[in-house]
Amino acid sequence: NRHGDLHWARATTSAVAAILKNPAYAGAFVYGRTRLRKPLDGRSPTKAPKPIEQWRIIVKDRYPAYIAWQSYEKIRDIISDNRAEYMRNKTRGAPREGELLLQGIAWCGRCGHKMYARYKRRAEYVCNHLRSHQGLPACQYIRAPRVDAAVAQAFLTALAPAEIDALSCARRAQQQTYKAIRSNAEQQLERRRYEAALAERQFNRV
Numbered sequence: 001n002r003h004g005d006l007h008w009a010r011a012t013t014s015a016v017a018a019i020l021k022n023p024a025y026a027g028a029f030v031y032g033r034t035r036l037r038k039p040l041d042g043r044s045p046t047k048a049p050k051p052i053e054q055w056r057i058i059v060k061d062r063y064p065a066y067i068a069w070q071s072y073e074k075i076r077d078i079i080s081d082n083r084a085e086y087m088r089n090k091t092r093g094a095p096r097e098g099e100l101l102l103q104g105i106a107w108c109g110r111c112g113h114k115m116y117a118r119y120k121r122r123a124e125y126v127c128n129h130l131r132s133h134q135g136l137p138a139c140q141y142i143r144a145p146r147v148d149a150a151v152a153q154a155f156l157t158a159l160a161p162a163e164i165d166a167l168s169c170a171r172r173a174q175q176q177t178y179k180a181i182r183s184n185a186e187q188q189l190e191r192r193r194y195e196a197a198l199a200e201r202q203f204n205r206v
């Protein structure tokens with residue numbers, strides 16, 4: 001792309017997040033939003049965001065603004081609040097489509113972050129948090145079928161006693177219903193016998 005060309009791209013989470021966090025949309029020229037972080041294992045350095053107080057240069061009203069600077073700061077606050085909320089609750093989040101069992105409720109055993117389900121070539125759980133938020137290498141990928149099979153097995157094992165309970169509970173309820181129907185029928189029979197006896201006496205008297 002040449003400078004100034006319009007470039008259409010898919011609205012991925014990271015693209016939208018990048019736009020929301022980009023001060024240029026509030027008309028500001030900013031320099032020094034990130035620092036380079038050198039991984040210990042000798043890989044090439046990655047960019048990590050710096051807090052807004054540590055940005056080196058901020059020149060407001062430099063570009064035509066889409067949003068006011070106050071709105072920009074408000075949006076930043078909301079995003080960081082959302083993140084804090086997420087870290088506090090580690091909520092399940094909105095249920096999404098997909099066949100994996102642990103979608104939205106799998107947590108990484110290594111770094112403790114939420115894993116997401118990916119259906120790219122094969123189904124897998126991915127811990128991408130450190131990469132997408134801190135520019136570190138992705139933490140781990142786990143193939144889903146074996147995990148899901150183990151979860152299903154554990155679920156059924158846990159369910160078995162409950163299932164037996166539910167069955168005996170249903171039996172009891174059924175027996176009570178039968179009892180009620182039976183005693184109702186018996187009462188009716190009793191009444192009919194009485195009516196018959198009465199009719200017999202009346203007939204004989206006549």
Ligand SMILES: [Zn+2]
Binds near residue numbers: 108109110113139
């Ligand atoms: Zn992880």
